[in-house]
Amino acid sequence: MKRLIKLIAKYIFLILSVVLHVITFFSYLDYLKVLEQIEQDNIPIDIMFGGWTIALSFMIIALYELIVKSKYFKLLIRIFLVLLFIGAILKNVIPIDDFDAGVENTSAFSGFITLILFLIYGLKKIYEKRRMPAAKLSRWSRLK
Template sequence: MKLYKPLFSIIIIIVQLILSLEDYYQLQEWKKENPELDSLINLVIHYDTLFLFVLIIGIYEMRTKPSLIKKLIRILLVCIVFGYCFSGIIPIEDFKFGIYNTAWFSAVVAIVLILIQMGKYGTKKINKACR
């Protein structure tokens, strides 16, 4: 299995990892400052799964040959990372959740496409071995 120009995806994945770690440490500090509220409030945390979604989409982008689709995937990755990062600035209600849901859907599609690619690769290997 070949990777095609993985540098862009690696950079985006590292940026998302840094942003996720920053959110994690901010949450830990908030929990230390407000221990009485921590047990009362049910927090919805998205930074961990968002990192996994970006990782999956990034892996699919690395495995895609250079084409228009690859450029669109790169644009999608940038929009997801920076859209989620700057969602507080954008005056659209629930914009952050829209970005999260887009990343979720894109990651599911990427997993299906990766499985299809792996199936084709496995089929080629089996057919080659049988000859």
């Protein structure tokens, strides 16, 4: 039981990401119903669904949180993810002008920055891997 709790605690933000994806999918189904009604009424309006931004950004940040080693940076990311999750859930309830757009823009910007951090992390790992054989050779040559 203790192992299960540790596993859930480690992957809680990925679980919350799945919850956000399910909520976004149901709001997309509502969007399709509204779009169908608009087409039946011949109203010349072009609307787009932009709800996937928060869910995808949340998932990207949650994945980055898993690879971060620093305890304090991980805590900062977790606090930000909790605030982003609460904002995503309550974006239609909070009576602030353009609050939903603010939440979407914040999550999109954060997701983009996280993608850059992923790229830096990946390039660093590739660079370390390529340098490894040379380091092994120098160690062996010192022993002889």
